Amino acid sequence: MNIPAHAPLHLLHTAAVGTLATHARQPEGFPYPSVLPFAPDPQHRPTILVSRLAEHTHNLHADPRAGFLAVDAPDGDVLSGQRVTLLGTFEPIDPTPEVVQRYLRYHPDAERYLVLGDFTFWAMRLERLRYIGGFGAMGWLDGAELDLLPPLAFDEENALIAQFAGHAEGIHLLGADRYGADLKVNGVRSRFVFDDAKLNIGNLRAALEDCMQRYAN
Structure with a gap:
């Protein structure tokens, strides 16, 4: 393992969009990837705002285990950029004023979705993560090691x-x-x-x- 100090943590604050991989219900057993915006919570975990009608939301209700990929490749060269794959479970969280206010600072356009009433917040409970920051800078971390x-x-x-x-x-x-x-x-x-x-x-x-x-x- 050769990971620069706090590199995965900073990447989760740099990326505004991630790929959520849930377990498909139909066809059963296949990974179901979808792209969506996210904001880091105070523990740096992805917080997402999803429609109750979305396929990935139905998948999470059936099986909350998921993967989440965040990438930072400003020059378009993904293989030379930074990326982190998170493994864990997503849990619905209450839309407290603090949660809503923080998410809207990162994604102010999301206010139009909140007024619809069928969108809910979910946060990831992190189990493990794999960070790749370029040649020779990669490795696994337990979720608790992201921030002590x-x-x-x-x-x-x-x-x-x-x-x-x-x-x-x-x-x-x-x-x-x-x-x-x-x-x-x-x-x-x-x-x-x-x-x-x-x-x-x-x-x-x-x-x-x-x-x-x-x-x-």
């Missing part, structure tokens, strides 16, 4: 979002964690990676201040 630190609470993250709102023109903070920040810069999604993990809110706030200054310049 406690996640930020919703109220902590929301306080940081509010503090840095309007901090710099064209820069919007979508989410923050102990390892980096998810931004939208002039409409383009970006991940800012911290030099090291921020173990307290004071250090995290200082890292975000540095992040905003760098992008503003």
Whole structure:
């Protein structure tokens, strides 16, 4: 195993779209892949918003075991890019105000689906993952190894979002964690990676201040 530190974690914050592979009911036993947007939750797991009528949703109700693939290949060369395959089970989660608010920061267009009333949130309970970051940089990890630190609470993250709102023109903070920040810069999604993990809110706030200054310049 030769995986750069936290590379799979950052990839899950970089990619906006993933491939969900469920177990087909008809024809039974076949993998059923579908492409859909996702947002990382505070534990970096994919959160998806799916229609109750969708085939993959019916599949998950019958068998919640699934695979999920996220890829970052900005130059179009998939084999030289980063990708991570997650294995685990998807579980429906309550659409609390915090869950809805966080997802809509990453995917604001999804609000039109929420008003329809038949869309539900699901999050992945991660068992194992395989990361490939190019030649010689690949390996397996147990799900618990993705992040050994406690996640930020919703109220902590929301306080940081509010503090840095309007901090710099064209820069919007979508989410923050102990390892980096998810931004939208002039409409383009970006991940800012911290030099090291921020173990307290004071250090995290200082890292975000540095992040905003760098992008503003």
